[in-house]
Amino acid sequence: MRALHGVTLEVDEGQIVALLGANGAGKTTTLRAVSGTVRREGEVTYDGKSLTHQGPETVARLGIAHVPEGRGTFSELTVWENLRLGAITRRGSIDEDLKRVLTFFPWLEKRKSQQAGTLSGGEQQMLAIARAMMQRPRMLLIDEPSLGLAPLVVTEIFRILRDLNEREGTTVLLVEQNARNSLAVSNHAYVLETGRVAYSGTSDELAQHEAIRRSYLGY
């Protein structure tokens, strides 16, 4: 099935870009088109290179980490193994990366040998972000990190995304239903409607645009 009809979007290096819109608007599919997990037409360009004919394994190796819908956690494996998998394509020691990631999520240290499936939803979301950070991504694609989580945890996760962006310069393409929080952390935003870009602009503009807010963002 065709889910997208000529979506054009641009993510500048070092920015957080939010991709908003209702269910079925094509947000998830857009992320998948970038990481190569769906078939696509048109052009996907990253860092001057075309990704259009690359599969997800190659895209991952180029420095794009995708935290998919449902987080992609290996629930049967331990927390440590999940983190190890994040850096699976790199040779040599991963101690440095582990240390770096633990500064964002110190609690992971104590849960190292716990089965990932036994973590709470919020913890699993954070583990998924931590695993993505182990990939040393230049760009993070993250799909609805707030889904099904308590408001406090959601705030925490958005704070971490902003931290990651500020401290490591990681570019973030964020898919969200939660427009208010997303516009607060992002620089730029796109609103999708049935597979097309309905609006785009800086996040501040969109947040102030009364009509867009009411009809597309629902607050």
Place this chain on the structure above:
Amino acid sequence: MPANLRPWIVPALLAGLVIFLLVGSLRSALFAQQTVSGLANGGIYASLGVALVLIYRATQVINFAQGAIATFTTYVAWQFMQWGLGYWGAFVITLCVAFAGGIAIQLVAIRPVERRGNVLTVVIASIGVLIAVEGAVGWIWGPEIRFMPSAFPVRTYHVGGVAFSLQDLGTIGVSIASVVVLWALFQFTKLGLAMRAAALRPNAARLVGVRVSWMLSFGWGLAAVLGAIAGMMAAASPSVLLQPNMMDGVLIYAFAAAVLGGLESPLGAVIGGLAIGAMLNLLSSYVSWVTPQLLLPAAFVVMLTVLLVKPSGLFGRTRVHRV
């Protein structure tokens, strides 16, 4: 059906079995001898059973060709010995051939149908491989029974009046060692972790850069290696002998072992294999009307019973499907 047997039932069953075998062995020399030679058969079933589990976990398919591939590689070992190589030299070369062959079969016969087909298609493809490989064995080496030397000298150890054959002990040792090495590979190496991730969640594994299709091929290679070990051990045993259909029976026992263990669990297949090997051997030595012809059906009954009463076996997880 009791869907949820209580958690202590499995350990209790195993403890009961171990106590039964130990007490029996201490009371009777014959019982001890029969237990050990049963465990030797069991080691062979365990190796082949683990090979089945490896592929089942990665592909959700029972590989019907596993026995035929093992037979083929055993003939390869025999051929190298005919050409003058020593046992262990031939052994190592055979493992390499098996590894490459397993990968080749996956690439040529399984991957193309797996990509577009469903589970049934892959099963049919594996039956095709079974026919092709068994045919190749007959075509290359003919139907005669060959003599496969044993890795271990024909000698017996005497411990407190009980004579253990060195071959039995060696077979148990090699089977268990190969499974332990494999387990260590999966548990402690990066490659092993990538393979587990690819089998558990192929899509998520791709997103962290794991080359999933290579991991699957690699799994077929490893399964073929285990099968080769089982084949070489089996061909040296007087009850099997080197012949084109020698693994047909062994494959059924290995199925039973894997099913008893829960199909998803290598440890389960090992324990299942050893238990089935020991129990069937004791059954045939103590129950006068149980002739060797009845053992294969007995293994089949075990398998069917497990599938009916507790499909997840001793160590399998009950799968929960989200709708």
